[in-house]
Every structure is written in structure tokens, then in C-alpha cells.
Amino acid sequence: MTHTIDEVSSAVSAAARDILDNGYAVVKLSDLDAGRLQTAIGTAVEFFGRPDEEKIKHGSDDHNYGYRPFGIEYSITPERPDMNECFTLWSSRLDLIPNADDIGPLTDSFLRWRDSLAPLVGAILTEVARRFGATAPAFEKASYLQINYCLPTPLERDLLQDKHEDGHMVTVLHSNAPGLEIYAGGAADPSVTPILPGPDEIVIMPGSVLTALSGGAIEPLYHQVRNHGLDNRQSIMYFVNPEVELPLFAWVDSADGSRADIRAHVQNAPTMFGLPPVEAL
Ligand SMILES: O=C(O)CCC(=O)C(=O)O
Numbered sequence: 611m612t613h614t615i616d617e618v619s620s621a622v623s624a625a626a627r628d629i630l631d632n633g634y635a636v637v638k639l640s641d642l643d644a645g646r647l648q649t650a651i652g653t654a655v656e657f658f659g660r661p662d663e664e665k666i667k668h669g670s671d672d673h674n675y676g677y678r679p680f681g682i683e684y685s686i687t688p689e690r691p692d693m694n695e696c697f698t699l700w701s702s703r704l705d706l707i708p709n710a711d712d713i714g715p716l717t718d719s720f721l722r723w724r725d726s727l728a729p730l731v732g733a734i735l736t737e738v739a740r741r742f743g744a745t746a747p748a749f750e751k752a753s754y755l756q757i758n759y760c761l762p763t764p765l766e767r768d769l770l771q772d773k774h775e776d777g778h779m780v781t782v783l784h785s786n787a788p789g790l791e792i793y794a795g796g797a798a799d800p801s802v803t804p805i806l807p808g809p810d811e812i813v814i815m816p817g818s819v820l821t822a823l824s825g826g827a828i829e830p831l832y833h834q835v836r837n838h839g840l841d842n843r844q845s846i847m848y849f850v851n852p853e854v855e856l857p858l859f860a861w862v863d864s865a866d867g868s869r870a871d872i873r874a875h876v877q878n879a880p881t882m883f884g885l886p887p888v889e890a891l
């Protein structure tokens with residue numbers, strides 16, 4: 611299915627409305643974009659199948675760029691690491707990934723998938739900001755793609771990833787097997803909703819940076835990943851952060867009438883998961 615301009619703009623409006631009214635949105639992709647998504651997952655799965663000593667050659671020393679082995683990132687506590695390996699690509703910065711030249715098909719497929727997502731994310735954020743009489747911040751240079759390659763995990767460990775919110779503006783997520791559970795009723799409501807996007811679907815989840823921008827109107831979507839004992843599950847995320855070169859002000863006045871610069875929140879959020887702060891790339 612190809613999408614006409616009218617269909618795209620109504621999908622964007624519907625996504626913005628769902629984020630504001632329901633706290634998250636599910637968006638259907640065109641055939642072209644769904645193909646890029648599946649190619650990105652396929653090339654990454656081939657990469658994760660390589661020996662550890664090969665993969666580690668493509669990870670930065672601080673584990674922020676390229677391959678990140680199991681055991682670094684966590685959701686609540688370092689004693690319970692997320693049960694996955696990762697590969698990340700920040701902005702278009704192939705130079706930050708050691709020996710990126712040797713994994714061209716993987717980085718190419720990630721760049722193509724990012725090229726599909728960035729205009730869609732930009733249009734949806736523009737529409738969300740418009741509802742607050744504001745303009746959405748630029749984001750591409752401070753945002754990154756990450757694929758999680760889930761590891762086979764004994765069922766005694768109930769969750770592959772403990773309950774968390776991502777600390778970004780939005781996360782665009784696709785997963786290819788069950789596990790994701792969202793707290794659709796808010797962080798304090800214990801009930802969870804399992805979510806499995808179709809092969810041509812993505813989920814858009816607000817994070818606490820969007821909460822700060824919207825003056826609390828849009829809550830962060832807490833989520834977790836249940837262990838169903840599967841041995842072939844991947845999830846791929848576009849973690850979208852506002853660029854941080856210039857001051858970044860909330861879209862609404864705070865109670866005292868001021869508008870705080872929220873850049874420190876943006877930059878420090880990843881430290882809650884054991885990762886370095888967001889840089890201005
Ligand atoms: O694997 C998933 O479905 C979710 C992954 C996730 O929440 C994350 O990496 O922050």
C-alpha cells in the first residue's frame with residue numbers, strides 16, 4: 611500500500627490526537643517504510659549472530675555508540691540488567707562507531723529506517739506542539755536508533771526489562787514478538803496492556819521530556835518487557851531527544867509564570883539507565 615498526501619496528514623493528526631488523548635499512538639507504515647524496518651531488523655539479527663569478539667570491535671569504550679554487550683544498561687537497578695544486547699546509531703554519526711566501514715549493510719539499513727522515521731516524527735511533534743501554541747524543537751542530531759536483541763532468559767526472571775519510562779521526548783518502537791506491556795492508565799495504575807505491533811506498525815510512546823515540554827499535560831508512558839521464554843525477539847527504537855545547543859523552554863508557563871530551561875533534564879535522563887548523558891552531536 612502506498613499512502614497519498616491526504617492519508618499521511620490524517621495519520622499524523624490521528625497520532626497527535628492519540629498521544630494527547632490516550633497517552634500513546636500506533637501508526638501504520640507504507641510498504642516502503644515497512645520494508646526498511648524489516649531490512650534494519652534483518653541485518654541486525656545477522657550481526658548479533660556473529661562471535662562476541664567480532665561484535666565488540668564495533669562498540670565504543672563508553673558503550674554509547676554501536677554495539678553494547680549485555681550487562682551495561684538497566685531499567686531500575688544495575689543488579690537487574692536489561693536482558694538484551696544492543697546496537698545504536700546516534701544521528702548520522704558513523705564516525706562514532708568503531709570500524710563502521712566493516713558493517714556497511716547494518717549502518718546503511720539503520721540510516722534508511724531513520725530516514726523513514728524522521729519526517730513522520732517531525733510532523734507528529736509539530737502537530738502536538740501546535741496544540742500548545744508552540745513549535746517543536748529540532749531533534750535529529752540528538753536522537754538515536756537502537757535495536758535490542760533479547761537473550762534467552764530463564765522464566766524465573768519475570769521481566770526482560772523492568773518498568774521504566776525512556777526519559778526522551780518520544781520513543782518510536784517496533785517489536786517483532788510479544789513482551790512489551792504498557793501502563794496505559796498511568797504509572798500509578800498497576801494494570802498493564804500487552805502491545806504487539808504488526809509487521810508494518812510502530813508505537814509512539816511519550817517520555818518525560820515531552821512531559822516537561824507540555825507542562826505535565828502529556829505523561830510519560832511507563833512500560834516493561836515480560837519474559838515469555840522466546841528465543842528470537844527483537845525491538846527497534848528511535849529515541850527522540852530535542853537538540854540541546856540552545857536553551858529549551860517548556861511550551862506552557864509553570865505555576866510561578868516562568869518557563870524553565872529543561873536541557874539538563876534532557877541531557878541527564880540516560881544516566882538513570884547506566885548510560886552517559888546526551889551530547890550535542
Ligand atoms: O523491547 C521492547 O519492547 C521495549 C524496549 C524498551 O523499552 C527500551 O529499550 O527502552
Ligand SMILES: [Fe+2]
Nearest residue numbers: 774775776833
Ligand atoms: Fe523503554
